Amino acid sequence: MFEADNWLKECDGFLIDLDGTLYRGHDAVPHAKEFVEWLNRTGKKYLFVTNNSSRLPRQVAAKLREMGIPAEEEHVFTSSQATAMYIRNHSKVVTPAVYAIGEEGLLSALTDLGCRWEEENPDYVVVGIDRDFTYQKLMTASLAIRKGAVFLGTNADKRVPTEKGLVPGAGSLSRAVAAASGGEPVWIGKPEARMVEYSLQRIGTTPDRTVMIGDNLETDILAGINGGIRTVLVLTGYSSRRDAERSSHKPDMILEDLSEFLRCFEIE
Ligand SMILES: [Mg+2]
Known part of the structure; x- marks a missing residue:
């Protein structure tokens, strides 16, 4: 025993x-x-x-409840929320300008903590998992980092398990941005x-x-x-x-x- x-x-x-x-x-x-x-x-x-940076805390809680596990959204903490906390802790301005590659969970966490969207001259470039990742997004992020934006990666996981097998995770997208921009991300998750x-x-x-x-x-x-x-x-x-x-x-x-x-x- x-x-x-x-x-x-x-x-x-x-x-x-x-x-x-x-x-x-x-x-x-x-x-x-x-x-x-x-x-x-x-x-x-x-x-x-x-x-996982893609989902909202309430969606994560709902998924747990569907499986019979009691869960409320205040008990969920995602790498997206942590990334927004990092920006709030480090930013010198009240409304930091951010360009993000990511899904609803990330975009919402950034907005909730007072970030505003900016493609040309953001203070931060944030990369999470994005199933609609494009060359255009890669280019926008890379140009901004080359101009001096702080580069954050929600998490370094290169691959994530799915029913199809291991598929690219947020860490793979961040590494594409790192290769294109010459910058290295600050990892959060x-x-x-x-x-x-x-x-x-x-x-x-x-x-x-x-x-x-x-x-x-x-x-x-x-x-x-x-x-x-x-x-x-x-x-x-x-x-x-x-x-x-x-x-x-x-x-x-x-x-x-x-x-x-x-x-x-x-x-x-
Ligand atoms: Mg696990």
């Missing part, structure tokens, strides 16, 4: 990955519902932290420390009492390590126990699934 380390029992903040951790494709991972119900019942502070830092600001917990739970060593676990919090790898998604043994990014705990997590708290 699995014995919980004391540190996990003392955690009151939970940063939780989505794909591979709470669901796979269109189906909830077993015990995901019970896990989120437990978070609610015990009054834990938590965020679903996703690199996992595994960057700032994604954890902003998440902690959102839920108001301290690093020593917050844990990152995810299925990917290279994004979730490394984000936790970079952000100075503890990490739990669940083996329901991308990374295997073998991967963890070989990786230099060691999680503090490895669990087969979320039922094992719940058992940690219920066997006293």
Whole structure:
């Protein structure tokens, strides 16, 4: 039987990955519902932290609810929201001028935090996933970066899993812009420390009492390590126990699934 380390029992903040951790494709991972119900019942502070920049938080919450997992939009934190926070924290003007390559989730997050659209001379060029990426967009972004705009990438994921296989992710589009412009993006999403830092600001917990739970060593676990919090790898998604043994990014705990997590708290 699995014995919980004391540190996990003392955690009151939970940063939780989505794909591979709470669901796979269109189906909830077993015990995901019970896990989120437990978070609610015990009054834990938590965020679903996703690199996906395309969707609105309310769309992410709706998708979770469709799979039977209780979720509200205030519990969702996307790389698009983090990118908008970065701009708000760094901009010297109240209404930063931004050119963005991205979808609804990114454009809306930027607008919500007071950015205005500017193609010729933006202060920032932001690149997220955009399934309508074109040469024209690549050119507009590149020219702006060459004129001095700060270049931000919502996340560095080169490929994302779909039913068709691995398809280009936001990181591939950012790298196209990097090649064309000669600039290098500031990355925002996992595994960057700032994604954890902003998440902690959102839920108001301290690093020593917050844990990152995810299925990917290279994004979730490394984000936790970079952000100075503890990490739990669940083996329901991308990374295997073998991967963890070989990786230099060691999680503090490895669990087969979320039922094992719940058992940690219920066997006293
Ligand atoms: Mg994942």
